[in-house]
Amino acid sequence: MxxxxxxxxxxxxxxxxxxxxxxxxxxxxxxxxxxxxxxxxxxxxxxxxxxxxxxxxxxxxxxxxxxxxxxxxxxxxxxxxxxxxxxxxxxxxxxxxxxxxxxxxxxxxxxxxxxxxxxxxxxxxxxxxxxxxxxxxxxxxxxxxxxxxxxxxxxxxxxxxxxxxxxxxxxxxxxxxxxxxxxxxxxxxxQRSAATQPGGSTGTTDARRADAAQPFGAAAASATSPAPAAQSAGSAQRPGTGSATAVRQPTPLPTVPRRGFSLERETPLVPPVRPPNPERADWHPHPDTPAHLRWWNGSEWTDATRPRPPADAKHCARCGRPRRRRFFGAPAPCRECATEIEQYLSGWRGRAERALRTVGPHGDDWDALWTALRYQRIDRAQALTLLRPQAHDHVERLVAFAFADGRVDQAEMDDFDDTVATLALHGPLIEDLRRRMQRVRTLTRLRDGELPTLSANGLHLDPAEQLHLNVPAIHIRQLARGPKHTEGRLLCSNKKLRFTGADTGTEMLWSRVVSVTAEVGTVVVAATSARGGAVFEVADPHHVAATLEGALRVAKRLALTPGRLDTRTIPQEVKAQVWQRDGGKCVECGDSHYLEFDHIIPLSRGGATSAQNLQILCRACNRVKGARI
Incomplete structure (x- = not known):
C-alpha cells in the first residue's frame, strides 16, 4: 500500500x-x-x-x-x-x-x-x-x-x-x-506547562515528562533542588489543626549532571597482531620492531624480546654472532651456543625421559618440554637425536602393549603412527614394527567380521552367497592306516565352508562349526560332532583362521561391537605392572626388541590373565615356548 x-x-x-x-x-x-x-x-x-x-x-x-x-x-x-x-x-x-x-x-x-x-x-x-x-x-x-x-x-x-x-x-x-x-x-x-502550573499534577509520570523536556543536565539539577517556596508554605499548614508548624527546609544536595553519550562514530578497535599458529608458543618477528623477535606464549605477547639474527651462513642462526672462518668448507659452528646448548640439554634429557615413561609423547607436560627448547632456540632435530635410544624403547613398549591381547585397534595403530612421527623415528626396526602392527590390525578386522568379497569366477555358489576366501590347502584326515593328505582349495563364504580336491570334497555349514584355531602350519575347525571337524594345512594359518573366525561370527551374529574385547584382554594396569617387574626385557634371553606378553599357563589350558601368570618374552622365545607350560 x-x-x-x-x-x-x-x-x-x-x-x-x-x-x-x-x-x-x-x-x-x-x-x-x-x-x-x-x-x-x-x-x-x-x-x-x-x-x-x-x-x-x-x-x-x-x-x-x-x-x-x-x-x-x-x-x-x-x-x-x-x-x-x-x-x-x-x-x-x-x-x-x-x-x-x-x-x-x-x-x-x-x-x-x-x-x-x-x-x-x-x-x-x-x-x-x-x-x-x-x-x-x-x-x-x-x-x-x-x-x-x-x-x-x-x-x-x-x-x-x-x-x-x-x-x-x-x-x-x-x-x-x-x-x-x-x-x-x-x-x-x-506537558511542561501542565507540570509548572499551580495545582497541577505532581505524580511520577508528570515529573518524568517535565524532566525529559528540559535541556541536558537541567533535569538532574531540578531533581536535587529545594522545593518551591509556594509548596513549602502550603505544606506547613496541616488541614484541621488550625496552627502552622514550621517545616525545616532540606539542605540542597550537590548537583551531579547526568552524563550523556556521544553521537560520534566509534572507531572499531584494531585487533592485536596475532602470529600464525597462535596456539603454539614461539619466537616471532616483533609486531612493532621487525628487527627484533618477541615471544608469543600461546595466548598473548610477552615482554621477552631478542635481536633477530641475520639470515646468512656467516652468522650464528641462534645468537647472531659471526662464525669463525675455515680455509675449506662451511664456517665453523658457534662455540658459545654449542656450550650453552650442551649444558641445557643435559638437564632437559632427564625430564624428557620421565615424560616418555609416564605420559608418553603427548599432553601438556610433553608440549612444555618443546616449548622450553623453542624459547632457548635449540633445534628440535638435535634434541630428538639425543633422545633416540629412549624413543626406541618407548615404541617397543607401545607395540608390546598393543599385542598383549592379540588385537590391534585403529586407535592403537594411529597412536603408533603419531608416536613415530612425533619422535622422528625411522629405520629397519621401525618399519618392521609397523609391518607387524599392520598385520595384526588386518587380522583383527577379519576376526571382527570386516571380510573382503572375492570374485567367484568358475565356482558354483548358491544365490546370495558371497566368497571371502579362496586359498590352496591340504585336507588332513586321520584314517586307520594313518593320516591322508588331499590337496585342493579351501573356500569360505557367508553360507558355508568348502574344500574341493581332486577326488573328494566336503562342506560344513556355519551352524555346525564351534570354533576355529590356528596351530603350527594348520587350521583346526571344530564342529558339533566328533567326526564333523577338519584340519587344513595352509601357507598362512593365522590369516585363514582369522577369516574363518570372522565369517563364523557374522553367520552366528557374534561379531564384536566397537570397543568390546574378547577374553584375551589384558587390563592396562596389569600390562604396566608386568612391564615394570620384568624390566622391559625378555625374561629368557634379556633381549629388548620384538617383545610380547606371554601367558605362562596358556589360556587354552585354563591360565588366568593376571600379573602372576604373565611374563615378557621376545618373539623368538615365545615361538619356542608355544603352548607348553
Whole structure:
C-alpha cells in the first residue's frame, strides 16, 4: 500500500524489514527510538543507531552492512515490550541535507513482500528526519508516514525524544524546521506547562515528562533542588489543626549532571597482531620492531624480546654472532651456543625421559618440554637425536602393549603412527614394527567380521552367497592306516565352508562349526560332532583362521561391537605392572626388541590373565615356548 505524508495503514504483527533507499552516492544513517506513552524514551538504551545497533529486547536491529544506496532496520513487533507505545524511524546525513538526496523511499517488508511504502519527494534542507513510526491502536500495530525534518541535525532530533547527548551546544527541545509542525514538540510543550502550573499534577509520570523536556543536565539539577517556596508554605499548614508548624527546609544536595553519550562514530578497535599458529608458543618477528623477535606464549605477547639474527651462513642462526672462518668448507659452528646448548640439554634429557615413561609423547607436560627448547632456540632435530635410544624403547613398549591381547585397534595403530612421527623415528626396526602392527590390525578386522568379497569366477555358489576366501590347502584326515593328505582349495563364504580336491570334497555349514584355531602350519575347525571337524594345512594359518573366525561370527551374529574385547584382554594396569617387574626385557634371553606378553599357563589350558601368570618374552622365545607350560 502506497502512503502519502500523514497517511497510515495497518501492518502485520510479525518480523518486519524497513528499507530506506535513495538514488545518490550520499551515505544516510538509519535509526530508531522506542518511546513510552509520554512520547519519550525510557532510557538512552531505547535509541538504536550505528554505535548501538541492537536493542536489548531484540525488537529493533540495525543492519551494519546494507547494500549500497540503502539502510535497513529489522523490527520484531512481537518482541516489543508492553511499555513501548511507538517505534519512531529516523535518519541523518553528514555533509549534506535530505534536500540534496533524490529518490528517498521508505518501504516496510513483510517476509520479502512490501506491505507499505512512502515516497519522500518534498524533503527540506535538513540533516535529520523522522520518516515514520509504528504505533499501537486497539491492540494492533499500525504505521504512519511522517516525513518531518530537524535542521539542527541528529542531536536535536534525539534530544526531542529525551535522549541525552554528550554535546553541550545542542539545545533540549528544538522546534522542527520549516513545514514540519512536529507533533512531539507540541506535546512536550503542553506537558511542561501542565507540570509548572499551580495545582497541577505532581505524580511520577508528570515529573518524568517535565524532566525529559528540559535541556541536558537541567533535569538532574531540578531533581536535587529545594522545593518551591509556594509548596513549602502550603505544606506547613496541616488541614484541621488550625496552627502552622514550621517545616525545616532540606539542605540542597550537590548537583551531579547526568552524563550523556556521544553521537560520534566509534572507531572499531584494531585487533592485536596475532602470529600464525597462535596456539603454539614461539619466537616471532616483533609486531612493532621487525628487527627484533618477541615471544608469543600461546595466548598473548610477552615482554621477552631478542635481536633477530641475520639470515646468512656467516652468522650464528641462534645468537647472531659471526662464525669463525675455515680455509675449506662451511664456517665453523658457534662455540658459545654449542656450550650453552650442551649444558641445557643435559638437564632437559632427564625430564624428557620421565615424560616418555609416564605420559608418553603427548599432553601438556610433553608440549612444555618443546616449548622450553623453542624459547632457548635449540633445534628440535638435535634434541630428538639425543633422545633416540629412549624413543626406541618407548615404541617397543607401545607395540608390546598393543599385542598383549592379540588385537590391534585403529586407535592403537594411529597412536603408533603419531608416536613415530612425533619422535622422528625411522629405520629397519621401525618399519618392521609397523609391518607387524599392520598385520595384526588386518587380522583383527577379519576376526571382527570386516571380510573382503572375492570374485567367484568358475565356482558354483548358491544365490546370495558371497566368497571371502579362496586359498590352496591340504585336507588332513586321520584314517586307520594313518593320516591322508588331499590337496585342493579351501573356500569360505557367508553360507558355508568348502574344500574341493581332486577326488573328494566336503562342506560344513556355519551352524555346525564351534570354533576355529590356528596351530603350527594348520587350521583346526571344530564342529558339533566328533567326526564333523577338519584340519587344513595352509601357507598362512593365522590369516585363514582369522577369516574363518570372522565369517563364523557374522553367520552366528557374534561379531564384536566397537570397543568390546574378547577374553584375551589384558587390563592396562596389569600390562604396566608386568612391564615394570620384568624390566622391559625378555625374561629368557634379556633381549629388548620384538617383545610380547606371554601367558605362562596358556589360556587354552585354563591360565588366568593376571600379573602372576604373565611374563615378557621376545618373539623368538615365545615361538619356542608355544603352548607348553
Amino acid at each position: 502506497k502512503l502519502t505524508k500523514g497517511g497510515h495503514a495497518p501492518v502485520p504483527t510479525s518480523l518486519l524489514t524497513v528499507v530506506l533507499s535513495w538514488q545518490s552516492d550520499h551515505e544516510v544513517d538509519a535509526h530508531a527510538l522506542l518511546l513510552a506513552e509520554d512520547g519519550q524514551v525510557r532510557s538512552d538504551r531505547d535509541f538504536v543507531f550505528f554505535n548501538a545497533p541492537r536493542h536489548l529486547s531484540q525488537a529493533v536491529t540495525l543492519d551494519q552492512e546494507p547494500a549500497p544506496g540503502t539502510a535497513r532496520l529489522s523490527v520484531s513487533l512481537p518482541r516489543t515490550e508492553s511499555e513501548v507505545d511507538r517505534i519512531v524511524l529516523t535518519g541523518s546525513v553528514d555533509g549534506a541535507s535530505f534536500g540534496d538526496i533524490p529518490g528517498l523511499i521508505l518501504t516496510v517488508f513483510d517476509h520479502n513482500r512490501p506491505a507499505t511504502w512512502f515516497e519522500i519527494n518534498d524533503a527540506e534542507s535538513v540533516r535529520a528526519m523522522m520518516f515514520g513510526e509504528f504505533y499501537r491502536r486497539e491492540g494492533a500495530w499500525r504505521f504512519r508516514a511522517v516525513g518531518q525534518g530537524w535542521s539542527v541535525g541528529l542531536a536535536g532530533l534525539v534530544a526531542e525524544f529525551g535522549v541525552r547527548v554528550d554535546d553541550p551546544a545542542t539545545p533540549g527541545p528544538v522546534t522542527p524546521g520549516p513545514a514540519n509542525g512536529d507533533r512531539a514538540t507540541r506535546a512536550g510543550s503542553a
